[in-house]
Amino acid sequence: MKTFAYFDSTHEFPEEIIIAAQMNPYKILGKADFSTELADQYIPQFICANARSFLNQAIEESSNWEGIAIAHGCDATNRQFDIWDQHVKTQFLYYIHNPLKTDEIAQHFFIGEIKAMILALESHFNIKITLDQLEKAIQVSNQIKILLQNLSKLRITKDISNSEYFDVLKFTMQNPKKKVLPYLKSISIDWLARNPFPINKHPIFLTGSDITHSLWFELLEKVNLRVVRDDLSIGERYFATLIPTDKDPISNIAKYYLNIPRSSTKHPTNPRIKYILKACKKEKIHGVISQIIKFCETFAYDTPFLKSQLEVIQVPVIHLEREYTENIDQQISTRLEAFVELLEQPQ
């Protein structure tokens, strides 16, 4: 199956179009070695390292992909399309606008964007993407989301490590969906048979910038912090809601992407905070880890509001700024250990 890559800074790209086009939608997440050197020639190092790592991977691997789409994400990465256009070798590079708001006008606009992308794909690849194919793609997408929802629930009751959860999500976003479905079913059997949630671990909610490597999840695990809920794109944002099926498939796709758990890059902030608070109350979360990758300021701006709201429901929160590195950061490690000590203090 041919691979079509996409870059979105959260979960904005309507991958169902690519599934309908009989290609594998591959989410670009950077290479395993954290390399950014090639991209650093074109993007200054004070810009988000995730974005630089995505460009780095594209410069190196774009020949393996049929084409690339970039979805409108955070404002820091939007204009990077021009850099990709200049320096990434590909036959098909496309920019799809994903609106900041969620109202009717925004939805109408996004429907137009989806239709325009379908036309561009049909024209370039000489294919036809039918409404029937789009409906089938929605079905596949929803099957995957349901399986992921069920797996995610097991994090609360079973011994599922942070990095195992991350690896499942990463696999899902980078592999052909026909391969993903049996994979998720086999993981379900494995996870259902796991031991109960370990008593020495603290159930936490993880929020903030997207985490693209398992190393950070391992660091949390090492200090006995177990992520049982999150609102990350390589996480619950990808599967928390299902694509509606009540209207025509294009309208349904548009509606879905404008109503997923919100990122800080979208307006307004309240729905994001509400999602976190609701999860904290429902799952008896011990604490919230709010982290950003260096220079991901959109999430940093939300931090004081998030902190004040969590104080109301008496859930401790720690805010951390992390580097994009394969090395364990001792200062972050100390802060996490101190946060665990804070959680373990007699009340």
Add this chain to the structure above:
Amino acid sequence: MYTVGIDIGSLATKIVLMKDGKIKALLENRSLHNFTAIGTQLFHQILKDNNLTSDDIGNIYSTGYGRHSISKLTSNIITEISAHARGAQYFYPKVQGIIDIGGQDSKVIKLNPKSSTVIDFQMNDKCAAGTGRFLEVMADALDIPIENLGNLALQSKSPVQISSTCTVFAESEVIGHFAQGTAKQDIAAGIHNSIAKRVASMVKRIQIVEPIVFCGGVALNPAVKIALENELKLKLLVPKYPQYIGAIGAALIAKERFKNGRV
């Protein structure tokens, strides 16, 4: 019962021997990038100085940047945050906030006034500005011993502005002031105001209130205390042995967590 607290900091290692919660002996040395060796050496030294053997010690806790490096010696570890909170309470039981400026990092800790537990904390980012290392680099730039930096700053009547919050750029700024013929004491005072501004931003972020304990090796420098007090418009309490607060806290926690064996 004897307990020991060892605070292995990035620049200095401090060890405290306590008996039934009272300080018996204190020792410190440069960490010299060999945390295991210096921690072990100080432990044996403090035992020898007090005619004790390791069997006499009920519990040993380590803290600080190198806390994991002497796991063969200690029964457990505790982070600097918890250790400083406990250590500050030893001298000032009603303390509600702590400012600790060490060699490599600075911390602000907020305590619950009722339960005395830690409710929030801030640490500096991966950056030397606002730490003891910043003062060391600046003392080098001024070509004076670090011990004299604080007293020199106190002689100033017209402190300069050090606008940069980065140690490397601040050093360039200091050299620039030198080139303009600015008096050393005015530059030194500007350096202290700069560190105070940096730490004050962390204090304001979590809004600690008095009584506030100022500890860590940098608390030995009177000019930093004054600069911080001026910046925050608050009074700071500097305990006896401010650089030992982490080690004292670790030794106290070692005592409190000792039950029927080392925990």
